[in-house]
Amino acid sequence: DAGITQSPRHKVTETGTPVTLRCHQTENHRYMYWYRQDPGHGLRLIHYSYGVKDTDKGEVSDGYSVSRSKTEDFLLTLESATSSQTSVYFCAISERGGVNTEAFFGQGTRLTVV
Amino acid sequence: LAKTTQPISMDSYEGQEVNITCSHNNIATNDYITWYQQFPSQGPRFIIQGYKTKVTNEVASLFIPADRKSSTLSLPRVSLSDTAVYYCLVSGAGSYQLTFGKGTKLSVIP
Numbered sequence: 001d002a003g004i005t006q007s008p009r010h011k012v013t014e015t016g017t018p019v020t021l022r023c024h025q026t027e028n029h030r031y032m033y034w035y036r037q038d039p040g041h042g043l044r045l046i047h048y049s050y051g052v053k054d055t056d057k058g059e060v061s062d063g064y065s066v067s068r069s070k071t072e073d074f075l076l077t078l079e080s081a082t083s084s085q086t087s088v089y090f091c092a093i094s095e096r097g098g099v100n101t102e103a104f105f106g107q108g109t110r111l112t113v114v
Numbered sequence: 115l116a117k118t119t120q121p122i123s124m125d126s127y128e129g130q131e132v133n134i135t136c137s138h139n140n141i142a143t144n145d146y147i148t149w150y151q152q153f154p155s156q157g158p159r160f161i162i163q164g165y166k167t168k169v170t171n172e173v174a175s176l177f178i179p180a181d182r183k184s185s186t187l188s189l190p191r192v193s194l195s196d197t198a199v200y201y202c203l204v205s206g207a208g209s210y211q212l213t214f215g216k217g218t219k220l221s222v223i224p
Contacts, residue, residue, distance in 0.1 A: 033212055042201070042216035043158065050210045058211065090157045092212065103150075103212055105157025 003027050006091050006106035013113055019078040021109050023091030025071075032074040033092040033103070034058075034066060036085075043090065049074055081113045118202045123219040132189045134218050136202030139183050144206040147178060147185045152199045152217070161200075162187070189220075197222045 003026030013019050023032060034046040035058075045058030047066040055066050063085060065077045078085055088110050094103040119137040126132045138147070146165055150158040162169055164176040164185070175188040189196055199217040 031210060035214070040216070042199075043152075043214035045211060045213055048210060048212070056210070059213070092157070094212065102160040102163075103158075105159070108155070108157055 004091065004093055004104055004106045006089075006109050008109060009107065010110045011112070013081050013111070015082060015113055016080050019081050019111065019113075021076045021089055021091075021111070023074045023076070023093075023106060025074075025093045027093060027095075027104070028071060029093040029095045029104075030071075031094045031096070031103075032068065033094075034064075034074065034076045035090045035092065036060065036087040037090060037108075038087050046076065046089075078111075081111075083113050085111065086113045087111060118204055118215050120200075120202050120215065120218045122216065123221070125221045125223060126192055127223050128193055129191050132192050132196070132220060134187045134189075134200055134202075134220070135184055136187070136204075137184045138202070138204045141182050141204055142206055145182075145204050146206070147176065147182075148203045148205075149174070149176065149187045150201045150203065150214070152201065154198075158201060158214070192220075192222050194222050194224065196220065 005024045007022045033048040035043045044060045049055045049068045067075045088108050090108050091106040092103045148163040149161045151161050152158040162176045169176045177186040199219050201214045201217040
């Protein structure tokens, strides 16, 4: 399995608090992605990175920010968590980006905002 | 990014061959077609990828007609462990994004 670790795996937080999720990889892959998954919506792309300090928005980026200061770590921050951000969050990595390469996913982080 | 359309759900009995078709009418010349599988409480897993004609690996086959406006994932002799959501993705080498739709939920019945 690809070396990709998400932390924490589970988190419960209160509305209005900041939350940071971490994705760590040991594969030295250039591309990293953050998704959220909700019932009835499949996987939706939040943000992605195509290199250190190079990031871009996905389809559901409002309320989220990301940072990538080194190749191995991609952080997702909810500046002020809301109940609508309760979800399962997945991180993915790929060597070349886009569809014509295999992406590897982490185990997911279940976030509950109360 | 090419839009994809696939059935929301499918049921199949154990031992049958399952074919899941994905429509991608506005596929571009340099786009590839990739399928992922997702089990409950896990991240998606790459199954197969193709550009045209037929691709086969140890897990599945992917059939792509000449016009490439659709593709069919074929799972031979499914078992209960094939119960999962299957996603069809279409994108080209120039796109960094990896966009999933809602997928097809396959339920294998004993």
